Amino acid sequence: MVMVRRGLERGWRWVGLLCLCVWAMGWARLAPATTIDVLIVYDTTAANWVATNGGMTAFAQDAINRMNQATQNSDVDISFRLVHVMSIPYTTRSSSDSPFTEDLNALQAGQGVFSQVAAARDTYGADLVAMLIDTGLYYGYTGLGSLLGSWSGDPKDAHTVCAIRAVAVGHTLTHEIGHNLGAHHSKYQNSSPGPNKSLDNLYSAGWYFSGTNGTAYHTIMAYAEDGYGHRYIEAPLFSTPLKTYQGTAAGHPQDGDNARLLRETKNIVANYRQSSSTPTIPSPPTALAATNITSTGFTANWTAVSGATGYWFELATNSSFTSKLYDGALGNVTTQAVRDLTPSTTYYYRLKAYNDAGQSSASNVVSVTTSAQGDQSAYARQVYVMYAGYFGRPPAPAGYSYYTGWMDRSNGNYRIIVDDFYRSAESQQIYGILTTPQQITQVFQFLFARDPTSSGLQYWSAMVNSGQISVAEMAYTIAYSAAADDQAVLDAKVAAATAFQEELARVQQTRSCAMDPDYGRVFLAQVSSAEDAAREIKDIKLTVDGMCL
Known part of the structure; x- marks a missing residue:
C-alpha cells in the first residue's frame, strides 16, 4: 500500500x-x-x-x-x-x-x-x-x-x-x-511525482500547461506549485489529451492522461462493496414565490420532495442562468435566505432535488426584484478594504457579492478570504516578484497612498519574517492597524470604491461591461483624501462610462 x-x-x-x-x-x-x-x-x-x-x-x-x-x-x-x-x-x-x-x-x-x-x-x-x-x-x-x-x-x-x-x-x-x-501527480513536479509505477508506469500523471490566455494551469492531480519555482491555477479536470481547457490540450498521451487511467x-x-440499495432520482421541487424581500435580499421558498436528501439552489441575474451568483447544495431545507444583493435588481432562482441517486431536473423559475434602498452587508467595508489592499482597485459587482456573502455565511471569518485574495492570479501578478519590503511598500501605497516610514517598514517586515503574521494576512493586518491619518485616507478610498462598484452594478443591468482591473487601479490611486473621494463620486457615472466604452 x-x-x-x-x-x-x-x-x-x-x-x-x-x-x-x-x-x-x-x-x-x-x-x-x-x-x-x-x-x-x-x-x-x-x-x-x-x-x-x-x-x-x-x-x-x-x-x-x-x-x-x-x-x-x-x-x-x-x-x-x-x-x-x-x-x-x-x-x-x-x-x-x-x-x-x-x-x-x-x-x-x-x-x-x-x-x-x-x-x-x-x-x-x-x-x-x-x-x-x-x-x-x-x-x-x-x-x-x-x-x-x-x-x-x-x-x-x-x-x-x-x-x-x-x-x-x-x-x-x-x-x-x-x-x-x-x-x-505530474511527472514534472518535485514532490512525489507520478506516474503510478505499480500500474501503467507511463501516463497516470497530472499535467501542467499554458492556456491561450497566457495563464499557467495544473490539472486536479498536479500540485499548484511544482517545487521548481512555478505556480499554476487549477483547471477543473483530470489530465487528458482529448479535452482542451482555455484553448490548450489538458494532457498528453504518454505523459499526462489520468482520465484514461x-x-x-x-x-x-x-466492486469493492456491493451496493446496498438502488435509490431513484427524486422529482423536481416546485419553486415558490420569494418572501421577506428587502433592498439587499429575500427568502427563497420551495416545496419538499419525497425521497430527497437535499436541494441544489441556483441564483442568477438572468432567466437563462448563464450569469449565476450561487450554485450549490443547501441540505434538506425548503427555504434559503439570500443576502448581499443590489437594490432595484431582478434576480432568478430555481431548485433541483438530490439524493444518493443523483439530481432531479430543474424546478420552475421564480423571479424576484429587490426594493430600492437598504443596508449593506455588515462586512461590506472589509471586502472593500481587502480589494484595495490586495488589488488596489474597487471590486466588480460579482466579486463584491461573492465575498460579502462568504463573510456573512462564515460570520466574518476573513482568514480564508485573505488567503484567497493573496493567492489569486491578479495578486500574484502584483506581488509575486516583489521582496517582502517591496510588498509592504505596495500595500501602503494601495491603502494609504504613501510609502511606509523606515521604522514602519522594519516593523512589518519583522512581523512577516518571524511568522507572527502570514504574507497573505499582511495587507489585511496593516489596514486594520492604521493610525488616524491613514485611516482617513482608507475611508476615502472605501467611499470611492463603493460608488464605483454600485455604479458598475447599475450599468451591468442594462448592458455588458466588465471590470478592467488596471482602470480600477488608476481610479483608486487618485483618491487620497475625503475631498478626492467627493470629487470622484460626483463624476462616478462618467468614470464608469469611460471604462465601459
Whole structure:
C-alpha cells in the first residue's frame, strides 16, 4: 500500500464553484456511468466546523457533486454517489504542517472508534471512505490518500483523510480519491511525482500547461506549485489529451492522461462493496414565490420532495442562468435566505432535488426584484478594504457579492478570504516578484497612498519574517492597524470604491461591461483624501462610462 499526500501546496483557488459549474457539462450523462459509492466521515473538529457551514449532508453532497463535475469535464464515465455521512468521537492527531499518516492508518485499521466506520462501510456498501478533519486552514498539508497499487485492486486502498476547509474551496477530496483510483501527480513536479509505477508506469500523471490566455494551469492531480519555482491555477479536470481547457490540450498521451487511467480502474474500485440499495432520482421541487424581500435580499421558498436528501439552489441575474451568483447544495431545507444583493435588481432562482441517486431536473423559475434602498452587508467595508489592499482597485459587482456573502455565511471569518485574495492570479501578478519590503511598500501605497516610514517598514517586515503574521494576512493586518491619518485616507478610498462598484452594478443591468482591473487601479490611486473621494463620486457615472466604452 502506498499513501500519497496533497502536501504543503498552498493551492490557489482558481475560481469558485460558480465558474466551474458554468464551464462544466450538465449533470446528465450521455451513457450509463460506473457508480462508485462513497462514505463521508467527520471527526470532532470537522463536525464542529461544518455545523455552521451548511451541515454534514449538504457539505458532503456538494463535494461529491464537484467530483462528478470533474469526471464529466474529463469525459470519464464515473458517477460518485454519497451513500452515508457520519460523525465519530475521534479528534485528529494531525495539523496543517504535518502529514495525516496517523489519522489515515487509524481509519484503515477500523479498530476502536473506527469500527463504527468499518461497519457503516459494509452496511451502506461504500466502495470508498473519506474522513474530514479541521486543521484550521485550507492550505499546508491538506490531504492524504491511499494510492491504488494493483490491477487486482485492494479494498484497503480505499481511504482518504482531507482538511475540510481545503475541501470547501477546491478539489482536495477529488484529488485524494483520484489516488484511490490510481491517478498520480505530474511527472514534472518535485514532490512525489507520478506516474503510478505499480500500474501503467507511463501516463497516470497530472499535467501542467499554458492556456491561450497566457495563464499557467495544473490539472486536479498536479500540485499548484511544482517545487521548481512555478505556480499554476487549477483547471477543473483530470489530465487528458482529448479535452482542451482555455484553448490548450489538458494532457498528453504518454505523459499526462489520468482520465484514461480512471476509465481503466473504475470498475475495480466500484466492486469493492456491493451496493446496498438502488435509490431513484427524486422529482423536481416546485419553486415558490420569494418572501421577506428587502433592498439587499429575500427568502427563497420551495416545496419538499419525497425521497430527497437535499436541494441544489441556483441564483442568477438572468432567466437563462448563464450569469449565476450561487450554485450549490443547501441540505434538506425548503427555504434559503439570500443576502448581499443590489437594490432595484431582478434576480432568478430555481431548485433541483438530490439524493444518493443523483439530481432531479430543474424546478420552475421564480423571479424576484429587490426594493430600492437598504443596508449593506455588515462586512461590506472589509471586502472593500481587502480589494484595495490586495488589488488596489474597487471590486466588480460579482466579486463584491461573492465575498460579502462568504463573510456573512462564515460570520466574518476573513482568514480564508485573505488567503484567497493573496493567492489569486491578479495578486500574484502584483506581488509575486516583489521582496517582502517591496510588498509592504505596495500595500501602503494601495491603502494609504504613501510609502511606509523606515521604522514602519522594519516593523512589518519583522512581523512577516518571524511568522507572527502570514504574507497573505499582511495587507489585511496593516489596514486594520492604521493610525488616524491613514485611516482617513482608507475611508476615502472605501467611499470611492463603493460608488464605483454600485455604479458598475447599475450599468451591468442594462448592458455588458466588465471590470478592467488596471482602470480600477488608476481610479483608486487618485483618491487620497475625503475631498478626492467627493470629487470622484460626483463624476462616478462618467468614470464608469469611460471604462465601459
